[in-house]
Amino acid sequence: MAYYDVDAILTDAQKVPCTFELDVPRLGYLDNNPGHTLHASTRVDLPIWLAEMLAVSNITSSNKPLITLDLPPALTPRVMNALKADAKSVDIRALAQNFYGLGVRILELFEEEEVCDVLMGSWRTRAAEISDHAGNAGQGQRGGGGGAGGDGVEFLRGLDEGERGLFRAQHDSSKAMRVWMGEMKKA
Known part of the structure; x- marks a missing residue:
């Protein structure tokens, strides 16, 4: 820590x-x-x-x-099964504000291979979705596809603090890339 x-x-x-x-x-x-x-x-x-x-x-x-x-309620078999079924549909922020941080701390204390595998798999799945939303955020106003509509808004509300940091980093880098590409076209 x-x-x-x-x-x-x-x-x-x-x-x-x-x-x-x-x-x-x-x-x-x-x-x-x-x-x-x-x-x-x-x-x-x-x-x-x-x-x-x-x-x-x-x-x-x-x-x-x-x-x-004992395992905390956020890491019970019920939650692990939901993450295995569809990681994007789980509101992990409602389970724990720092869900993946809690998972890391618990895995330091318990030897739970399945929990580790499920958390890593759900992080990968959710990170790809986060990247997609962050890269397309703000483009909906210009007539292009993208933006976060309906299900995307609910997904983004359910991000834990680590995922929110990933979203901000991806969004800022996508924005900087668009600015750089615009400058390159002008040159």
Whole structure:
């Protein structure tokens, strides 16, 4: 994680489901039970940065982890199946603002080959669509095809922060290329 990267900070603040494996005194407020013990097998959503620290720490002599992590709702099998079926139709921003960043952080903790393959495949599919929309954005007013109509607008609203950055970079480069080509024709 880059120290000053806002997207990385927001990704680390995403909550993931955890199950406590040990009783922890005076931590009941995490389960809306202030002042009491948080009992083993209690499920709580914690920020990923905290959950990771608690999952890898061994605070007892039994070397039993304090918590076990589960996949977040944004990376459940249901979402993975939807991405496999049609990656362009999934509103990933509604699942997580930094969806692919969350995927990277989770894959650092879990060895999930299928999740990795699905995320890489959906990134490729969506990147091609993003490139198409970004390269044609703004050309609809001049009578040419392109622009983002109907389904394209919905697709663009569902982009996560990384994809929005890709869209901006592609759009700016396409715009600069059109300006350069116009200058070359004049010369």
